[in-house]
Amino acid sequence: MKIIRRFKRGLVLILIAAGILIFLTGCWGKREVEELAPLLGVGFDLGDKPGTFLITQQFAMPKKGGETGAEIEDRTFSIEASSSREAIEKISKVTFRTPFMGSLKVIVIGEDLAKSGDFTDMLDFAQRFAEFRRSMYLVLAKGKAQDILSIKLRSGQLPSMAIKGMIEGGDEISSFPTVRLGHYLTILGTKSTAPILPVLESVKAGEGIEYKAEKENEAEEIQIQGAGVLRGDRFVDLLTDEETKGYMWLENDVIHRLINTVGSGESKVDFGGQVISSKTKYKVSDNDGAIELKYQIKASIAVDEVLGLKKQLSETEWLELMKEAEKDFAEVIRKECELSIQKERELGLDFLGIGRHVEQKNSKYWKTVKDQWEEKIADFPVALDVQVKIHHSGMSSSSVTTN
Known part of the structure; x- marks a missing residue:
C-alpha cells in the first residue's frame, strides 16, 4: 500500500510540473x-x-x-x-x-x-x-x-x-x-x-x-x-613615436618591444633585440624639502641582430661586446624617456601622471603644489635609472657572415 501511495504522489507532482510548463510563456522581450x-x-x-x-x-x-x-x-x-x-x-x-x-x-x-x-x-x-x-x-x-x-x-x-x-x-x-x-x-x-x-x-x-x-x-x-x-x-x-615609447616605459606598460641601437661604443656595432621583460618602479624622495621623483627601469633583452661586426670574436671579446650592447640599449631607453619628460615640460601637461605619483607618496607636499601643478611641471626634478641585462645573445657568438 505504501508503494502505491508513493507512486500516486509522484504522479501528481509530475502532472503539476507539466501543467506549469504549459502555461509558461518563455522570456519576455527577447530579441533573436x-x-x-x-x-x-x-x-x-x-x-x-x-x-x-x-x-x-x-x-x-x-x-x-x-x-x-x-x-x-x-x-x-x-x-x-x-x-x-x-x-x-x-x-x-x-x-x-x-x-x-x-x-x-x-x-x-x-x-x-x-x-x-x-x-x-x-x-x-x-x-x-x-x-x-x-x-x-x-x-x-x-x-x-x-x-x-x-x-x-x-x-x-x-x-x-x-x-x-x-x-x-x-x-x-x-x-x-x-x-x-x-x-x-x-x-x-x-x-x-x-x-x-x-x-x-x-x-x-x-x-x-x-x-x-x-x-x-x-x-x-x-x-x-x-x-x-x-x-x-x-x-x-x-x-612622436619616440615620445610615446618613452611614455610606455615610464608607465610600466612595456610587455615586449623591438628595439634597435645606433653603435656608439668602440666597436661601432649596431644591435637589434627584443624586450623579454621589463619593470618600472618610481620613488619620491624628500631631501630637506627638495622633492624629487626617480624612475628605475629594469629590462631584460634578447639580442636578435648584430650589425657591422667585421671579425670573429673570442669568448672574452663576445662578452665584452654584450656589455656594450647593454649600455647601448639602456641609452636608447633613456633617450625615449627623456624625450617624453621634455615634452611634458614643454606642454605643461602631466600626461605621465607624475603628480599622481607624488600625491600617493607625499600627500602633504602635494596639497601645497596641486593648484599650481601645471607651472611646477616645467622644472620638477625627475631622475632616471635604466638598467639592461642581456639574457640571450643568439644561438652563436660566431657567424659565417663575418670575415
Whole structure:
C-alpha cells in the first residue's frame, strides 16, 4: 500500500510540473540574434551645422552563403545629428535590423572634434546607456573618423575589427597606449593627470611603406603610431613615436618591444633585440624639502641582430661586446624617456601622471603644489635609472657572415 501511495504522489507532482510548463510563456522581450545588427565601431566628427556631429556607425551583417559564421559584410552609415540618441534613431529607420550596442568595440574620435573639446558629450551617452560597456577602446584619428571607418582594407576586414585587433595585439611591440572608455573617464576625473589617446591614421602606398594597391594612391591600410595629449577634454598636441615609447616605459606598460641601437661604443656595432621583460618602479624622495621623483627601469633583452661586426670574436671579446650592447640599449631607453619628460615640460601637461605619483607618496607636499601643478611641471626634478641585462645573445657568438 505504501508503494502505491508513493507512486500516486509522484504522479501528481509530475502532472503539476507539466501543467506549469504549459502555461509558461518563455522570456519576455527577447530579441533573436538574427534580428539584430551588432554595432562594431562608432566615429565622431564635427558636423557642418553648428551644434551638430557627424556620427558614423559601422554594423556587422553575416554574409549570405558564407563559409563560416564569422564572415561579415560592411554596413556603415554616417549621419549628421545633434546627439548620439538622435543618430541611432535616424539610422534605425534605414536598417532592417535592430541596432545592438553591446557589441561596440571601438570609438574613433575625429581630430577636429577632439580639438573643439566637444566629444565628451558623445562619450557621456556611452557611459550612461546600459548596453554599452566601459571596456570599449578609444582612439584618436588623424583627420576624420568617418574616413578611417570607410577604408576598404586589402584584408577584407572591417576597419573596426582591424583596429580592435591592432590594439589587442599591441603588447607585442608596446609602442602605443591602450585606452579603454573606463580608464579614460577615470583619468579625466583626476584633474591633475592629462588624458592620452593612441593616434590612428591611414597609410598610402609609398608613404613609408610599399604595397600593391588596387587603385593608384588608394589608402588601404591603417596604423596606430604616436599618441595625442589632451587638456581636460580638448586635444592639444601629438607625441612622436619616440615620445610615446618613452611614455610606455615610464608607465610600466612595456610587455615586449623591438628595439634597435645606433653603435656608439668602440666597436661601432649596431644591435637589434627584443624586450623579454621589463619593470618600472618610481620613488619620491624628500631631501630637506627638495622633492624629487626617480624612475628605475629594469629590462631584460634578447639580442636578435648584430650589425657591422667585421671579425670573429673570442669568448672574452663576445662578452665584452654584450656589455656594450647593454649600455647601448639602456641609452636608447633613456633617450625615449627623456624625450617624453621634455615634452611634458614643454606642454605643461602631466600626461605621465607624475603628480599622481607624488600625491600617493607625499600627500602633504602635494596639497601645497596641486593648484599650481601645471607651472611646477616645467622644472620638477625627475631622475632616471635604466638598467639592461642581456639574457640571450643568439644561438652563436660566431657567424659565417663575418670575415
